[in-house]
Amino acid sequence: MTFIDKLSAAWQTQNSQLCIGLDPDPAKFPAHLQGKPDAILDFCKAIIDATADAACSFKPQIAYFAALRAEDQLEEICKYLRERYPHIPVVLDAKRGDIGATAEQYAREAFERYGADAVTVNPYMGFDSVQPYLERQDKGVIVLCRTSNAGGSDLQFLDVGGQPLYQHVAHLVADKWNTNGQCALVVGATFPNELAQVRAIVGDMPLLIPGIGAQGGDIKATVEAGRTANGTGMMINSSRAILYAKPDEMFAQAARQVALETRDAINRFCV
Amino acid sequence: MTFIDKLSAAWQTQNSQLCIGLDPDPAKFPAHLQGKPDAILDFCKAIIDATADAACSFKPQIAYFAALRAEDQLEEICKYLRERYPHIPVVLDAKRGDIGATAEQYAREAFERYGADAVTVNPYMGFDSVQPYLERQDKGVIVLCRTSNAGGSDLQFLDVGGQPLYQHVAHLVADKWNTNGQCALVVGATFPNELAQVRAIVGDMPLLIPGIGAQGGDIKATVEAGRTANGTGMMINSSRAILYAKPDEMFAQAARQVALETRDAINRFCV
Numbered sequence: 221m222t223f224i225d226k227l228s229a230a231w232q233t234q235n236s237q238l239c240i241g242l243d244p245d246p247a248k249f250p251a252h253l254q255g256k257p258d259a260i261l262d263f264c265k266a267i268i269d270a271t272a273d274a275a276c277s278f279k280p281q282i283a284y285f286a287a288l289r290a291e292d293q294l295e296e297i298c299k300y301l302r303e304r305y306p307h308i309p310v311v312l313d314a315k316r317g318d319i320g321a322t323a324e325q326y327a328r329e330a331f332e333r334y335g336a337d338a339v340t341v342n343p344y345m346g347f348d349s350v351q352p353y354l355e356r357q358d359k360g361v362i363v364l365c366r367t368s369n370a371g372g373s374d375l376q377f378l379d380v381g382g383q384p385l386y387q388h389v390a391h392l393v394a395d396k397w398n399t400n401g402q403c404a405l406v407v408g409a410t411f412p413n414e415l416a417q418v419r420a421i422v423g424d425m426p427l428l429i430p431g432i433g434a435q436g437g438d439i440k441a442t443v444e445a446g447r448t449a450n451g452t453g454m455m456i457n458s459s460r461a462i463l464y465a466k467p468d469e470m471f472a473q474a475a476r477q478v479a480l481e482t483r484d485a486i487n488r489f490c491v
Numbered sequence: 492m493t494f495i496d497k498l499s500a501a502w503q504t505q506n507s508q509l510c511i512g513l514d515p516d517p518a519k520f521p522a523h524l525q526g527k528p529d530a531i532l533d534f535c536k537a538i539i540d541a542t543a544d545a546a547c548s549f550k551p552q553i554a555y556f557a558a559l560r561a562e563d564q565l566e567e568i569c570k571y572l573r574e575r576y577p578h579i580p581v582v583l584d585a586k587r588g589d590i591g592a593t594a595e596q597y598a599r600e601a602f603e604r605y606g607a608d609a610v611t612v613n614p615y616m617g618f619d620s621v622q623p624y625l626e627r628q629d630k631g632v633i634v635l636c637r638t639s640n641a642g643g644s645d646l647q648f649l650d651v652g653g654q655p656l657y658q659h660v661a662h663l664v665a666d667k668w669n670t671n672g673q674c675a676l677v678v679g680a681t682f683p684n685e686l687a688q689v690r691a692i693v694g695d696m697p698l699l700i701p702g703i704g705a706q707g708g709d710i711k712a713t714v715e716a717g718r719t720a721n722g723t724g725m726m727i728n729s730s731r732a733i734l735y736a737k738p739d740e741m742f743a744q745a746a747r748q749v750a751l752e753t754r755d756a757i758n759r760f761c762v
Binding site: 243281283284286287289291315316317318319320321322323325326328329332333342343344345346347348349350351364367368369370371372373374375376378379380381385388389392 | 514552554555557558560562586587588589590591592593594596597599600603604613614615616617618619620621622635638639640641642643644645646647649650651652656659660663
């Protein structure tokens, strides 16, 4: 089953367009996990088990594991997700971007080592930097388009022949790179008008939408701008607001509560 | 000592502007190393020892380690370089690009975990995605500008207010991001005219120049386009042409020979 098929099925069976970002920061873990050797793994498993029925996808952010020499725990988390929740796609958030031979190594990392269903990539180095991922036709390739951070406009909002660069990227991916129907785009929730413009450009292509929750994006405006005609098409990501909903032993239950509320808030505007 | 000071000193004491890229691909290792558990470490140490006196910097490409679960060997290689060759700066080629909180994790990975002197980063997400690296004022931040791959033109050559995007990035880094004098740019050797234009924009800022050797860039044209007024300013990278100069037990000696020849070819056009 391809990433896109798995995601489409998850939207229906899970009744959710909430993507749960796994950005484990041990400094924010509850006290009873602090200092444990596999704290990251234990924390993430508890979050996953508590929130899986509210999620259409999980998105581990590899930087948090790389900073802490915890790639082995990321492997375990991906394996856990594949075995326990095979119906929920795993997006490795790595934002890779490099020349072909190097991108081939990163593709092996994402899809063979971690067994992810999709990976985020950066478009700055152009088509051949994305091609090795595209060659895995069952995998999803999620290209950065319009990001939710303050500096996102520095390049992405530059005028390129009458349109901002991020719209050029949306056209490039939709019209040229997505020959196998496996692409998606990252478009931040902080700019609903721009999200709507990307949706108009890319048709039903899935959008990974960070920027709600801790980053402050408005759910109603996001959903109305990002949904497809049939009310799907989105992985609306929330990480910190769910992971760190409560700083004590009740963290997983609190995460579940926030995840369910966020899923429901999204669904409210999808009909 | 800052990255820039260390690099400037290495240009002089090493009499070299050759950067040796460590892209270890076990499939290309000589037979006697095949299948050994620490083959990557052994291969890289042999290359380092054989070529160190010809190099102004070493540049491990993290993708090759990540694909093979060999981060521990990369740690060992960086430690080996710091201890044995403390005068030669280590550039971690990771091309990171993410929002601030995540970039902070990647900065920890590059500078604390691996102890690199500099890291390559992607500009697509703008200033705040680069800021966490810049906050380590002794470290080098090497921003992708004009890359040597075929698809590099897809975005980098787009016209932005009368100049191609890569020149806009060069201005952005030189005029706004480089407040502490710690930045450098990646500019491929495959387009000497464009390299010359970047040099004209950024003054004496160091340039990391991939694309000679296996990628086919011409050394004379590269040096004449990329050198500063005093004949320095470059880390001209070669990886595969040096690492895989010979596929047998003489690989390190052959690598040394190619490294010395490449260093000398660069120096010939620097005076």
